[in-house]
Amino acid sequence: MSEPYIGVSRPRVDAPDKVTGATRYAADGYVHGLLHARLVLSTEAHARIRAVHREDALAMPGVVAVLVAADLPLATTGTDRTAEPLAREEVVFAGQPVAMVIGETQAAAEDASELVFVELDSLQPVVDLEEAMRPGAALARLVEEAEGGGDLESIHAGVDHGRADADQEQLSGNVLDRVHRTNGDAAAAIDASDSVVSGTFRTPWVYQAYIEPQVSTAWLEPSGTLVVSTSTQGSFVTRSELARAFGLSLDRIRVVAEPLGGAFGGKFALVEPLAAGAALALRRPVRLVLTRREDFQATNPASAQVTHLRVGARKDGTFTGIEARMLVDRGSNAGWGVEGITSSLVAGPYRWQAHDVVGYGIQTNRFTFGAYRAPGAPTAAFALESLLDELAQALGLDPIELRLKNAVVEGDMGIGGNPFPTIGAVEVLEQVRDHPLWAARSTLPDDEGIGVAAGYWPGGNEPAAAVCRVDTDGTMTVVTSAVDMSGVDSGFVVIAAAAFGLSPDKVRVVHADTATGPYAGASGGSKVTYTVGRAVEGAARAARVKVLAAASQELEIAPDDLEVVDGVVRAVGAPGRSITVEELAKKTLRFGGRYEPIEGHGGSAQTVGAPSVAAHLSHVRVDRETGEVELLRHVVAQDVGRALNPALVEGQMRGGAVQGIGWALFEQLDHDEDGHLLTGSFLDYAVPVAERVPEIDTLIVEVPAPDGPFGAKGIGEAPVVAAAPAIANAVAAATGARLHELPMTPARVWRALRS
């Protein structure tokens, strides 16, 4: 394809402000009369609140209030985090916010928070996931939830929820959801296979580890409008959640999504109800900036999961049946879970003759489950891709050839019941097959191994809108309400530039709030470039229609005979007959002007997703004495649809791979048997640091998404999915030891080597 500007690596448009420290994050804005909130967190995982003693805290100088749930003007009795930002009568995890101390200063609130005594009557904590689902198990929550999870539920559970069926399995009341998908007789298909492998795989709670802890500031305008300046992935969903929490009409709330210091799925209306509730209660501006310790304890990390998986294949490698039973730990999240999506993704980007997969959403007294980059996918891929390597070994087949034989192409039916749209599974597997590292397997020293794995993310859809406006200096502004979580602004610039015919240097992106902005859903689900980008493309094309109409009159040439090239409208085939966009804009935006403003609005509503698939190669050395896994090299090949800005695409691929390395080797949120968090700081919780990350090769594969802007699709989530199983397969290749639990810490590897 020959569109200008597309496919050229450029610096991120937000980079200059970020590297010079000019970016103003949500915690940075000055608000007059601001009060500061500090949370009082539950010290127990499960208990009834007998009393909250606030006298000592209130007696401290500079303390304005100590708020409990009853002090917030809540309009709902639900028990999700929006509806119950502070625990009402029951605490359901250690770290749950119980009270909020409001001080004139951070220090006053901090000091006083230690004087709030929460009197608790202990209840049985539910911390073991498999135990929790057994009939008769103690319940993780005694008080029933009164309502659903609002718009957040639709965002998170809406990807692919599967279908409920009529099976009446005997389960405990902790099982809030059961998603069952079947096609054919999976057990029979497996049993009739030439080779069958199975295993149980465990993944822990994992923290999103964004750089910026969660923060929100709320105040009331004199008109009564509640303004919330916040670090969020989605301004409109935050607005609707606040409307639900406090019974406010949408037009009484204005949400300003400030530049985001990372989120990865974790920033959805967790702290906003706290700040807003305090501001509404006290009628003064209130800011809540979580400390890192609070952020570890009180937010919403990725769930732990247990996956029982069994798959079979014929001698020639053709996959037969897949059976999965997936236990998703929702913690206290009654509203939604990833059992639907993880039990869909466990089939991988492969064809199966029959399937029988079931996902369970189980409440426990650990955290409130939330989204984290490709929620449910790394866990599913870890199980499946580990077993596929075992299958290849059993059948004596090359692991990549085995995968290629079964890789889906467009039109193949997915286990969710819909045919796959365009997908580059074959292409990315071919890329890693042809990479020199794969060929190097045969010449490795002892204790080294190279593993492969593939995984995909289906990509989300959500209607979106955008506006493009050309100013009198000939530059273009893209107006969007989408939050830039992963560089999407830089993509919008290129999309608008190419669709209109203007250098990207002359395009800027401006973020609007919920009062004035065109609609955009929350940033997440790998859908922003695909959906909002499509709206930006439409807006730029609509603006182009306007500039052609004006130029047509000025040049006396029909619009169809004109083109816009690098900011100049010119006659096709006669570039000398031309007028610049800047000149036209000057003729337009003035008193007495005769042409409509060069502005356009674009809307999008794709009904087909754009899955992105990534294959990884990982080269490891395993220290048999210590069990330590050293990463030597890593390769990611990803189908990105179209690389609008290859530098940013590669950044996403590397970033995803590194977070996958975290899943593989380092990260776990551990609790003790009473549900107390043991790894609640970066001293205890290990993320991959630079020296533990190897060189990562990125192979961009372009299989254009038919409905994406210039073929582009969302690419943020796919690269995290299969990093861990590639490493696990490399460990197995190096040592013969198969790891069934993440992270693959030295202790676990050491034990596996000896088992």
Next chain:
Amino acid sequence: MSEPYIGVSRPRVDAPDKVTGATRYAADGYVHGLLHARLVLSTEAHARIRAVHREDALAMPGVVAVLVAADLPLATTGTDRTAEPLAREEVVFAGQPVAMVIGETQAAAEDASELVFVELDSLQPVVDLEEAMRPGAALARLVEEAEGGGDLESIHAGVDHGRADADQEQLSGNVLDRVHRTNGDAAAAIDASDSVVSGTFRTPWVYQAYIEPQVSTAWLEPSGTLVVSTSTQGSFVTRSELARAFGLSLDRIRVVAEPLGGAFGGKFALVEPLAAGAALALRRPVRLVLTRREDFQATNPASAQVTHLRVGARKDGTFTGIEARMLVDRGSNAGWGVEGITSSLVAGPYRWQAHDVVGYGIQTNRFTFGAYRAPGAPTAAFALESLLDELAQALGLDPIELRLKNAVVEGDMGIGGNPFPTIGAVEVLEQVRDHPLWAARSTLPDDEGIGVAAGYWPGGNEPAAAVCRVDTDGTMTVVTSAVDMSGVDSGFVVIAAAAFGLSPDKVRVVHADTATGPYAGASGGSKVTYTVGRAVEGAARAARVKVLAAASQELEIAPDDLEVVDGVVRAVGAPGRSITVEELAKKTLRFGGRYEPIEGHGGSAQTVGAPSVAAHLSHVRVDRETGEVELLRHVVAQDVGRALNPALVEGQMRGGAVQGIGWALFEQLDHDEDGHLLTGSFLDYAVPVAERVPEIDTLIVEVPAPDGPFGAKGIGEAPVVAAAPAIANAVAAATGARLHELPMTPARVWRALRS
């Protein structure tokens, strides 16, 4: 016409916030680290600046800086108020800002401003308008201007500037502009008339007398963006003026037009360059709130004018020729003046066989001329409509019948050289003719009289854009960058409601700033409802297309067979098959939604104006002993195109009439012979207070504007135009005395009665 919601009187949408004090005006916003500016004004009308002594002021506690022109980072050497916010080497009127004291507090700046000593070398002040234009006259400005007046010039002079001709009249260098319009031999036509009348009419400088003095706050964001929160009529023109002043790119400036406390044409980039210049120089936030005294002295009131006028008619009343020579006092405004528009409007809404009118823009050492509601029109109408009554008397014709005989209709050629568009001149004259007050003329007591006069405003054009967005609660937001100076928001609500099919109660207007907003020109020229309203209509219709598309799929009915009625989309003829807009919006704005957001963008670019014409009747009693004119009753009949909200239309008609009463009887900015202002406070400058304003009857006449939204047009300016001559004609009818100068103070009337 049967559109719903149109033509129903409703409260202004901004009323609740304004009456409860919730509206936050430009001076109300809190800005952290804010510094306060106070101006040092020139005490002389014309002088060279020898030195500005700042030491004493700087020595005062709390004083941050004393800035002179050289301290501001100006990028231009022009001498208009944007380019030269502080005088450089020459002061050209008493009250011109020379220095700016910046203090940590208002009080510090205020006190220190009195310690700044500006050393001036006096120059000859030019204060007599007629003297100023004579060849050899002293010049009001010795330093030549280096450039034109930027976008402001296009706004103000762009209405109708006439054409320059080749006459080489001998004039002084103070005459900056000469606009000459001729058609036929006007002198011969007049000389051949059956009746000829002539006179010289004078009007003074008049202050806009908005409630809120001019105010602006400016600061730099960490990214370097200059933000200006201000009380302005136009955010985009303010942005371009600031870009010109300081050599900044447009994307480095964000102008936020705050709710306006009145403007009437006077708020265009006068204080913004001062606040912005200080903020740029000091890199700290600076606010300048003019005191009322500063606002009187240092801003830009309506110009004084002298009009020499001669007209003739045949016995049957047919107008023959018109000759005018109009002297417009521009004060220091080298960039633009109203000589073009006033010399067009002097012909009134009437047909003339021949015309010869010339307007002169003359610089003096009084103020900087600015716009004030229908600039140049009250002056022109005062002269013409006074003479028309003399003509009627001379010919023994009824004054209204005389006017009706000559009133223009669509297609008649205007003296500007363009045919009149649709105009309701005949209709409004018929309305006042048929009003009982006109019939009451024959039964009046002595010393009472009833006068008539008509006048029009051509209406401006400017391309505009707007966005409409439907939220999940089924309400609509209109996003506009237009400043609501006269209730236009309330009109937008009705336009959007009617165009979409939603109750106005569910529509709100939100104002966007220059960073995110759709383009709208400055509010002025009676063009906002006409042009931006048209864009709002287009945006609502575009959103309606989206809602119909979604409903079509939901209901399985073709869009053309659907209608939107009061928030419900239903089958035409089968209203039971329906779905609400709210339901559709909820299906749209969600993860996995299948329809584009219900949003639309509208653009407008009318190329034909929509003149509004108003006829007045005034009933007065004149006290022959004191010369005092008492208003007993007043009638305004105005062609408003279509009354979107009759209550607001009547408000504009009454407000315009009252300001016309101010012109007629009370208001004048007087200078002494050295150019010092004598009436610089509301103690000296009389505006019409409630007890001096009579009952005002409003007669709404609807002659739809073909290109206006639902036929509506701009109506703000027309009602001020002919109030003064109606009163003058009433005074003449009561007493036989003809006044040639405004205001008709008791002293002037007393003298006229005795002359």
